[in-house]
Amino acid sequence: MFQIKEQSPVYDVCIVGSGAGGGMAAKILAEAGLKIALMEAGPDFDPADPDSQTQLKWNYESPRRGASTPTRSFGDMDMAYGGWEIHGEPYTRKGDSEFDWFRSRMVGGRTNHWGRISLRFGPLDFKRKDFDGKGDNWPIGYEDIAPYYDKVDKLVGVYGTRENIPNEPDGYFLPPPKPRLHELYLKKGIKKLGIPVIPARKSVLTKRLNDSRGVCFYCQQCNRACNVYADFSSSSVLVKPAGETGNMDLYVDAMVREVLTDENGRATGVSYISRQDRQEYQIKSKVVVLAASACGTARIMLNSKSDRHPNGIGNSSGVLGHYLHDSTGASRSAILPELLDRTRYNEDGARGMHIYTPWWLNDKKDLEFTRGYHIEYGGGMYMPGYGVGFGMEHQNGRIPGKDGKMKKAGGYGLSFKEDVKRFYGAGIGFAGRGESVPQKDNYCEIDPDVVDQYGIPVLRFNYHWTKDEIMQAKHMQDTFEEIIHALGAVPNGEKPGADTNYGLEAPGRIIHEVGTTRMGTDKNTSVTNKYNQTHDVDNLFVMDGGVFVSQADKNPTWTILALAWRSSDYLIDELKKMNI
Structure with missing residues (x-):
């Protein structure tokens, strides 16, 4: 009662x-x-x-070693x-x-x-x-x-640069962090395709704004909330x-x-x-x-x-409750051979991407979908974890060895350690985030x-997603495939097809x-x-x-x-x- x-x-x-x-x-x-x-x-x-801060702690300091919980x-x-x-x-x-x-x-x-x-x-x-x-x-x-x-x-x-792109308005920007090694490779390869790559725009302080907030010290843990209020x-x-x-x-x-x-x-x-x-x-x-x-x-x-x-x-x-819509999302990853066997060093920067691609085809009328998407890029030597982060799961679990021949990935002991060292920092990722067309019949009640x-x-x-969103995801995957080939990279797994809506995430998964x-x-x-x-x-x-x-x-x-x-x-x- x-x-x-x-x-x-x-x-x-x-x-x-x-x-x-x-x-x-x-x-x-x-x-x-x-x-x-x-x-x-x-x-x-x-x-x-x-008492609630997890920044600057190792995953192993968690009872669950950093694993997700309910x-x-x-x-x-x-x-x-x-x-x-x-x-x-x-x-x-x-x-x-x-x-x-x-x-x-x-x-x-x-x-x-x-x-x-x-x-x-x-x-x-x-x-x-x-x-x-x-x-x-x-x-x-x-x-x-x-x-x-x-x-x-x-x-x-917010950091960023003035680019004078018509539908990507410039603002009042702080200096952006410089691209890291994997991002320099990405930028060089992607520009061959005529796809724009510009510095990311993120709300992280690279210069002091006032006395109540500090400046980013590049721990790459923004998701843990910043104890100096830099983000x-x-x-x-x-x-x-x-x-x-x-x-x-x-x-x-x-x-x-x-x-x-x-x-x-x-x-x-x-x-x-x-x-x-x-x-x-x-x-x-x-x-x-x-x-x-x-x-x-x-x-x-x-x-x-x-x-x-x-x-x-x-x-x-x-x-009320109708016209509910979320961003679309599809992703792909690959291994960049030039980055295999990297020298270990402190790869400074804000968490996540330092570069991104804004939608570049606003004037193109013959696409199979209506609204556009941007591309976010990942990679680098972030805090390591077991599995996909090392990019060792492509080719059905087989990876190129030092002699160039394909071999089974991972294993135990020395073999596993060698693979981890070889692939750490060589993984790159692509995430498309796009606009869906609002539908009255998409609703909550x-x-x-x-x-x-x-x-x-x-x-x-x-x-339910419409054909617009599904075909947009197809275009994302086609673009990712082009980028992978332009970079000379090795894709992780097969390109998602129509049976999976081209890897389109379920509505709500992008949290937009x-x-x-x-x-x-x-x-x-x-x-x-x-x-x-x-x-x-x-x-x-x-x-x-x-x-x-x-x-x-x-x-x-x-x-x-x-x-x-x-x-x-x-x-x-x-x-x-x-x-x-």
């Missing part, structure tokens, strides 16, 4: 979710003097806290509390649907472990329908969000400063059930279940901001039913029969899901307006990836940050005008 407990005081704004969007809203609104309640479903987290899907040292499957928090799928939903349960959310690839959407990305006739245009253009991209660049810090995490760059204003109260282990409303249907706060005592509490506020991730926010809104909102709050259009351990109804997913509360000018076909304010409830805002009309071939975080800042400025202005 739940005992519902109201809490005081009445806040100006209650924000649900402390990731990119929620953290940005908390910082901007708290610094404006508003009293904020910030709700987080997981525990508190500070990357500099030695609460750390990317490894026991990775700073991601959560995963695609969380005990006691199920979700379901409809029919033969595929969708894997990743959830983070910690202050800062996914920003504690993400790849920190920080790309602006370009002018074309906001108006794709004008170009290919599919999907819908955004109600805003690049010119509307560009000033906020500039602000995010300056606040957070961007919402927990350190946004939530921490918001708390220092004295205007924000942080509620952790708080599973928000629904948005509360009055007799007029306006938001009055939220109801949540404490993970610590399993009791239900209420937070009262004048405005509610949902930033619990695209699917998390949709779940809360769909569960917020009342006489005024019988289908869920903000859902008079019936499109409330499962009428299943609740989680807190008694909250769970989401049920209906999602967006679109469930899409913005628009027509309240009959969208959930929010161009300022992330719901059409139906003027004091309810959405500040996560749910408002995206389309994804683009870029990672979404930089756009979530910019839109949340823009929406927060609008909210402050509307409150001053007493319009809310």
